[in-house]
Amino acid sequence: MATPLEIHDLTVSYDKKPVIWGVDLAVPEGKLVGIIGPNGAGKSTLIKAIMGHIPLSSGWVKIFGKPYSENRTRVGYVPQRESVDWDFPVTVMDVVLMGRYGRLGLFKRPKKSDREIARECLDKVKMLPFANRQIANLSGGQQQRVFLARALAQESDIYLMDEPFAGVDAATESAIVTLLQELKNRGKTLLVVHHDLSTAPGYFDMLLLLNMRVVAFGPTEQVFNAELLQKTYGGRLTILADVAEKIKQQR
Amino acid sequence: MNFLPIHPPWSGRHIPRTLYVCVIAAVILFVFSCPSAMAARIGEISETNIGDQVYRFFTLQDPSVRYTIAGCILLGTCCGMLGSFIVVRKMALMGDALSHAVLPGVALGFLWTMEKNPLYIFVGATIAGLIGTATVSAIKRTTRLKEDTALGIVLASFYAVGICLLTYIQHLPTGNKSGIDKFLFGQAAAMGREDLILMAVVCVICLVMVYLFYKELLALSFDTAFARSLGLNVDLLHHMLMLLLSFAVVISLKAVGVVLVSAMLITPAATAYLLTERLSRMIGIAIVVGMVSGIAGAFFSFLGNNLPTGPFIVLAASLFFVGAFLFAPKHGVILRWWRTLNRRKRTIRENMLKSIYHVLEQRGFDAEGVSTRELAEQRRETVEDVEGTLRELNSHSLITRHEDGNITIFTPDGWQRAATIVRNHRLWELYLTNEASIAADHVHDDAEIIEHVLGEETVMELQKRLDYANLDPHGKHIPTREDIEQRGRHQKPGTLTSGYGGQV
Numbered sequence: 132m133a134t135p136l137e138i139h140d141l142t143v144s145y146d147k148k149p150v151i152w153g154v155d156l157a158v159p160e161g162k163l164v165g166i167i168g169p170n171g172a173g174k175s176t177l178i179k180a181i182m183g184h185i186p187l188s189s190g191w192v193k194i195f196g197k198p199y200s201e202n203r204t205r206v207g208y209v210p211q212r213e214s215v216d217w218d219f220p221v222t223v224m225d226v227v228l229m230g231r232y233g234r235l236g237l238f239k240r241p242k243k244s245d246r247e248i249a250r251e252c253l254d255k256v257k258m259l260p261f262a263n264r265q266i267a268n269l270s271g272g273q274q275q276r277v278f279l280a281r282a283l284a285q286e287s288d289i290y291l292m293d294e295p296f297a298g299v300d301a302a303t304e305s306a307i308v309t310l311l312q313e314l315k316n317r318g319k320t321l322l323v324v325h326h327d328l329s330t331a332p333g334y335f336d337m338l339l340l341l342n343m344r345v346v347a348f349g350p351t352e353q354v355f356n357a358e359l360l361q362k363t364y365g366g367r368l369t370i371l372a373d374v375a376e377k378i379k380q381q382r
Numbered sequence: 383m384n385f386l387p388i389h390p391p392w393s394g395r396h397i398p399r400t401l402y403v404c405v406i407a408a409v410i411l412f413v414f415s416c417p418s419a420m421a422a423r424i425g426e427i428s429e430t431n432i433g434d435q436v437y438r439f440f441t442l443q444d445p446s447v448r449y450t451i452a453g454c455i456l457l458g459t460c461c462g463m464l465g466s467f468i469v470v471r472k473m474a475l476m477g478d479a480l481s482h483a484v485l486p487g488v489a490l491g492f493l494w495t496m497e498k499n500p501l502y503i504f505v506g507a508t509i510a511g512l513i514g515t516a517t518v519s520a521i522k523r524t525t526r527l528k529e530d531t532a533l534g535i536v537l538a539s540f541y542a543v544g545i546c547l548l549t550y551i552q553h554l555p556t557g558n559k560s561g562i563d564k565f566l567f568g569q570a571a572a573m574g575r576e577d578l579i580l581m582a583v584v585c586v587i588c589l590v591m592v593y594l595f596y597k598e599l600l601a602l603s604f605d606t607a608f609a610r611s612l613g614l615n616v617d618l619l620h621h622m623l624m625l626l627l628s629f630a631v632v633i634s635l636k637a638v639g640v641v642l643v644s645a646m647l648i649t650p651a652a653t654a655y656l657l658t659e660r661l662s663r664m665i666g667i668a669i670v671v672g673m674v675s676g677i678a679g680a681f682f683s684f685l686g687n688n689l690p691t692g693p694f695i696v697l698a699a700s701l702f703f704v705g706a707f708l709f710a711p712k713h714g715v716i717l718r719w720w721r722t723l724n725r726r727k728r729t730i731r732e733n734m735l736k737s738i739y740h741v742l743e744q745r746g747f748d749a750e751g752v753s754t755r756e757l758a759e760q761r762r763e764t765v766e767d768v769e770g771t772l773r774e775l776n777s778h779s780l781i782t783r784h785e786d787g788n789i790t791i792f793t794p795d796g797w798q799r800a801a802t803i804v805r806n807h808r809l810w811e812l813y814l815t816n817e818a819s820i821a822a823d824h825v826h827d828d829a830e831i832i833e834h835v836l837g838e839e840t841v842m843e844l845q846k847r848l849d850y851a852n853l854d855p856h857g858k859h860i861p862t863r864e865d866i867e868q869r870g871r872h873q874k875p876g877t878l879t880s881g882y883g884g885q886v
Contacts, residue, residue, distance in 0.1 A: 267659070
């Protein structure tokens with residue numbers, strides 16, 4: 132069995148300015164991995180780079196041994212909640228059905244079986260009663276549950292989640308944790324961008340400490356220590372940031 | 383045409399869309415099957431009176447009327463459908479820029495052949511429109527300027543070039559240039575058979591493309607990042623949408639004119655946005671609004687003897703928008719205002735019921751009736767004001783009035799309502815002081831508002847949290863379920879269950 136996610140020497144730049152440098156990573160199957168690091172550390176960028184949304188300056192990404200484009204149905208994605216317009220005229224059901232689009236292919240409409248799957252996924256996040264409501268007027272936690280249901284409907288093997296815990300209520304937070312555990316127990320691999328250091332060790336099996344480059348990656352109990360966290364958060368990488376700025380200006 | 387529905391994208395049901403396609407097909411067939419020589423040109427019927435004009439319009443005697451109506455239906459369809467996408471994607475200004483950017487293309491299309499060949503003009507205008515949108519993206523990508531600024535620059539400069547070229551054409555010595563100025567404000571009656579064929583073809587192309595790619599366009603519009611992660615070529619989809627959008631703009635030019643065509647993209651779609659909560663239905667409504675506006679515009683232009691059509695079409699669409707703005711079932715201004723008014727009236731009624739309860743309570747519930755004077759004192763209002771509210775309560779059967787209206791007595795309903803409000807008020811006060819640690823003298827004003835909106839479920843939750851306490855922070859009795867339901871007003875609240883006397 133190939134590694135679910137393998138990254139080699141990945142460098143990504145925005146506007147010619149490097150944001151993450153030389154990332155090497157091999158995530159084993161069936162792990163719940165938290166990605167933590169300060170603001171601007173490139174956490175979201177890493178997720179987007181894995182999916183090929185941003186051009187890579189160097190390196191490659193493999194999903195179960197193949198490029199993302201050949202294995203994309205095995206990857207589920209939960210974008211940041213703020214990235215969409217929640218006044219958009221769609222129902223909760225419509226949004227969850229989008230999770231099925233990747234498997235449907237062009238021109239095909241969701242079938243009854245897809246609706247059935249979407250309903251099951253909504254039920255898992257306790258949002259089934261809202262299926263036919265418009266997405267406006269949902270609370271932050273409910274919005275996040277809808278996004279999770281959509282990702283579940285993708286029936287993928289790897290999930291990339293961008294801050295699923297941001298701005299949700301306590302009940303939703305614990306529901307999400309349960310859901311992530313359940314997915315992991317079913318052998319799924321999960322990469323979750325997380326911003327709350329206090330809960331990180333409790334939630335994740337493994338942690339990726341990221342600050343423009345990989346500071347550490349390993350089982351939580353090995354990498355969640357003062358020294359590595361200090362390296363990630365403290366001692367701003369001024370020289371690295373300065374050089375990045377210079378590279379940008381020279382273009 | 384086997385692109386027809388399995389699941390119609392904009393209705394969720396089968397009939398409307400099938401019906402709609404049939405209507406379009408019928409219109410197209412009807413128009414083209416009629417011999418064009420059989421009736422007079424519009425210009426020759428200017429002498430007749432309004433009644434005749436209306437009759438002429440609705441009996442579709444003139445081919446030019448038929449052309450106009452068919453053209454307006456087609457453009458309403460295209461603009462409504464594609465406009466919906468730019469409205470939900472917050473790109474409404476893009477439509478504006480696009481419509482102005484096509485003008486130089488119109489002029490160049492004319493200069494190409496030196497005649498008003500719709501096909502050349504169409505090609506020229508589409509190319510100019512695409513160059514316009516590409517310029518916007520280029521400015522956005524390579525400079526620090528934001529999209530609105532880029533749109534403004536492109537809109538104005540392309541339009542200026544177009545005006546210059548049109549003026550140049552006007553001064554050319556060659557012949558067949560009359561009517562080229564109609565592109566500015568639109569003249570539906572100037573549409574010929576070739577124009578209509580082109581419109582029909584383009585309209586069908588747009589319908590087919592949107593039908594085929596509906597799912598993808600929905601994903602792109604709602605969540606571009608997610609659409610990309612599914613492997614959709616979002617850039618290609620975006621450009622396809624832009625291309626269809628320029629098609630819609632270009633075929634609408636002759637009828638609506640460069641200046642106002644963006645309104646046909648935005649206004650019907652915005653109207654539909656207010657009326658529904660699903661993109662599929664929004665597209666359907668936008669199409670209908672666009673079509674009806676088109677026909678209405680053509681009608682008034684015909685009545686007024688070939689006035690420019692564009693302004694009338696846009697006016698009609700704007701009227702629809704005003705209607706939706708005022709009367710939309712959920713968010714309409716009128717209904718919102720009506721609901722607010724009702725809520726305010728209910729609050730006034732409930733406050734008076736509460737006052738009656740308070741007076742009774744102060745007297746230890748020794749009598750059933752309360753005098754109007756007592757109420758006025760309790761509420762620090764004039765007797766007349768109290769009188770008005772009491773009449774209102776009476777008409778809602780919440781109280782009965784005795785002794786020439788001087789004495790007020792609760793009906794069972796009135797008692798229930800009053801006791802409920804008092805309970806909500808005191809419960810909330812208790813909750814704020816006990817659970818939210820707010821000082822007892824700070825909680826009254828808040829409870830004055832909350833008492834009217836607390837639902838039964840919340841109340842039960844509150845009672846449980848507060849361990850069914852029966853004294854509020856000021857030491858007053860909180861009416862219990864039994865108190866509220868006793869209906870007979872002779873019993874003192876609190877004496878039924880715990881034996882507690884509820885006076886101050």
